[in-house]
Amino acid sequence: ETGVTQTPRHLVMGMTNKKSLKCEQHLGHNAMYWYKQSAKKPLELMFVYSLEERVENNSVPSRFSPECPNSSHLFLHLHTLQPEDSALYLCASSPQAGQGISGANVLTFGAGSRLTVL
Amino acid sequence: AQKVTQAQTEISVVEKEDVTLDCVYETRDTTYYLFWYKQPPSGELVFLIRRNSFDEQNEISGRYSWNFQKSTSSFNFTITASQVVDSAVYFCAPNDYKLSFGAGTTVTVRA
Numbered sequence: 001e002t003g004v005t006q007t008p009r010h011l012v013m014g015m016t017n018k019k020s021l022k023c024e025q026h027l028g029h030n031a032m033y034w035y036k037q038s039a040k041k042p043l044e045l046m047f048v049y050s051l052e053e054r055v056e057n058n059s060v061p062s063r064f065s066p067e068c069p070n071s072s073h074l075f076l077h078l079h080t081l082q083p084e085d086s087a088l089y090l091c092a093s094s095p096q097a098g099q100g101i102s103g104a105n106v107l108t109f110g111a112g113s114r115l116t117v118l
Numbered sequence: 119a120q121k122v123t124q125a126q127t128e129i130s131v132v133e134k135e136d137v138t139l140d141c142v143y144e145t146r147d148t149t150y151y152l153f154w155y156k157q158p159p160s161g162e163l164v165f166l167i168r169r170n171s172f173d174e175q176n177e178i179s180g181r182y183s184w185n186f187q188k189s190t191s192s193f194n195f196t197i198t199a200s201q202v203v204d205s206a207v208y209f210c211a212p213n214d215y216k217l218s219f220g221a222g223t224t225v226t227v228r229a
């Protein structure tokens with residue numbers, strides 16, 4: 001497989017469940033990201049990992065817990081979510097972290113995991 | 119503060135019409151990059167183009183063209199002779215430290 005792969009594509013969970021979203025990239029990139037896309041809202045950056053280290057946590061509630069065991073895999077562990085957490089969760093990767101002027105990294109996105117919290 | 123604005127929320131056109139999407143990036147930075155991404159109904163954002171603030175030459179790629187004007191901080195994107203497959207949400211994104219995206223413009227092309 002090439003590009004960025006996200007699983008599952010669709011997930012329905014209750015507020016007391018624990019589930020995880022998985023992201024995998026086969027591009028040799030060093031940085032990975034989680035974005036949240038809610039209806040009628042701009043894309044919201046949640047977390048940034050660079051070489052498996054978290055470099056950005058955008059004031060995300062602790063019920064979202066990221067994990068990056070290596071530069072190719074990124075997880076988002078979910079527990080005791082709220083209905084307002086229902087959204088499309090997008091994973092992305094880039095050669096380096098950020099889109100700074102020195103690199104102007106292009107983000108490669110996965111197709112997203114559509115989460116519904118009942 | 120840096121701010122990216124896509125004033126158009128939705129645009130609906132009939133096939134073969136041209137569509138122009140506006141993006142304005144307010145920043146005090148003198149050097150920066152701007153990006154356009156496309157998000158079709160499948161959900162996956164796809165990179166279209168990036169331009170740096172030094173390069174104001176228009177660029178054309180097939181039916182797509184871009185017009186960057188630093189003086190007005192605008193980076194507009196035109197789809198010529200639109201097709202149904204162009205129906206998507208289009209995002210403008212600066213390379214700021216927040217890795218932010220504009221709110222997006224939904225383009226619907228009707229057959």
